């Protein structure tokens with residue numbers, strides 16, 4: 371018999387923050403090493419998908435999983451995917467003013483959303499990082515803004531009397547007790563690309579994604595997007611790593627091996 | 636004229652719209668000093684993490700002001716003071732509490748916030764290690780500071796810290812500045828060479844207590860260190876990808892690595908296959924490595940893999956496909972069969 375620690379009104383509320391990213395496996399570079407982003411399909415960030423899967427894994431009847439994303443209108447697609455994978459409702463925070471946000475401005479937007487719309491949530495799940503941006507800063511900043519504990523690199527979440535998270539720091543793996551309102555940042559040990567069933571598709575198709583703009587969330591233009599950012603990209607240049615890029619024929623393994631040896635020693 | 640709230644005549648919290656402050660760069664002129672969290676490694680002894688010492692080495696090179704170090708732990712840290720000073724720390728804050736021997740990000744951040752408010756540093760740095768990447772954002776949020784992750788180059792112009800970090804798997808380098816103080820960054824381990832500042836091993840130590848109560852309940856912890864070093868410390872990496880078809884090749888790679896004084900690492904596909912443990916994986920969801928030489932046998936060079944090797948000094952790729960994307964960052968492309976070349980290499984070394 372499990373006693374759910376902070377279960378109220380018979381159901382738990384899980385919030386999963388997700389991001390839409392370009393499918394990095396489909397990104398190509400041109401001859402100068404520049405990214406060609408046009409025509410690259412967008413996908414649900416794989417790390418966010420793990421986070422959602424973790425939430426789905428602990429969900430019981432009556433619990434509610436809310437998927438939330440901030441992004442342009444097209445980011446709806448990532449949320450559709452979340453609904454197919456098991457989320458019960460979805461919010462898209464979308465407004466021109468949100469564009470160009472750095473971590474600080476992003477987190478301010480996300481935390482304002484939570485405080486206004488889901489203040490009584492039980493747990494928040496985030497992906498460890500975005501596959502395209504790779505700063506991995508949103509979860510911990512968000513935890514601070516919401517005044518909750520953070521559990522980064524979470525690999526496993528279990529409930530047996532208490533909620534427990536297994537965190538993997540590489541050199542150390544530890545298990546901690548988590549409390550109501552805490553935030554989990556999920557690492558991708560087992561990125562499972564689960565295939566939704568036909569029933570999932572039908573269920574998802576019946577759910578409307580709620581769109582919220584800056585006024586709905588109750589922020590002003592100075593707090594969000596580029597204007598609310600604390601960091602500024604002053605330049606972005608193709609890496610000028612001075613690689614020689616010499617190409618050598620290695621059809622004769624013996625010669626190739628000698629070549630490598632000479633290059634190393 | 637450095638406090639916004641006085642400027643706008645409000646007592647208590649400032650009513651200026653958030654974001655407005657930064658537009659005027661208030662506070663910048665008074666902030667001074669560089670603060671670094673010195674991470675302590677507790678595997679097989681107590682050491683300062685080399686990632687922290689690397690940052691100190693770089694900081695001393697580009698910064699003339701005072702450098703403040705912060706360490707967490709109990710008396711076992713005393714032997715580390717001298718090393719911290721020899722790498723250029725002027726003042727060391729030791730937050731002394733047995734309970735902080737374990738990593739408690741919330742408590743660490745509260746302490747560092749208090750210290751930062753006291754010294755008002757213009758820059759705060761820490762290593763982009765798993766714990767550094769977890770701590771820095773929370774601290775940044777608590778100080779209302781901007782933060783740039785995983786920098787591979789730092790420079791200072793006047794009071795401005797210029798931070799460079801790879802983006803999109805290293806194909807772009809973005810230069811970033813903060814528009815508020817403190818300016819915060821995490822630095823990719825292995826990027827800067829170690830350099831002691833002086834023969835000086837003395838400096839000021841300030842003890843602090845942690846008065847808060849933000850401790851996690853840790854019910855179990857398992858240190859996962861082997862006798863072997865971490866792949867991030869290897870000078871030479873012999874790395875295998877899915878172009879390697881026979882598992883026996885791993886033994887040959889081990890042998891080659893041993894002869895070269897290096898280690899074996901791999902791409903994610905071989906971890907997925909169960910051929911390697913995850914700690915051997917190079918890349919975005921594995922380790923970022925900066926060896927002198929990276930030998931990539933049968934690795935295509937996906938964005939995620941490239942992100943992990945872009946600070947390697949020299950990359951030699953062995954691939955049967957001359958157009959494999961790894962060519963964009965390889966110093967040498969050798970077009971041939973990975974396994975037979977590996978075997979030959981083992982024979983002649």
Ligand SMILES: Cc1cc2nc3c(=O)[nH]c(=O)nc-3n(C[C@H](O)[C@H](O)[C@H](O)COP(=O)(O)OP(=O)(O)OC[C@H]3O[C@@H](n4cnc5c(N)ncnc54)[C@H](O)[C@@H]3O)c2cc1C
Nearest residue numbers: 876877878902903918919920921933934935939955956973
């Ligand atoms: C969110 C996310 C995170 C990821 N994180 C990582 C990560 O951290 N690290 C990582 O490595 N991957 C990561 N990946 C996976 C990544 O996208 C690639 O799938 C993976 O790196 C490919 O590994 P590979 O180069 O070994 O295999 P492949 O891409 O299959 O490449 C094999 C290469 O071997 C060559 N080859 C084949 N046969 C021979 C032969 N006989 N001799 C010589 N060459 C040969 C081929 O030409 C090809 O270039 C991640 C993916 C996602 C979605």
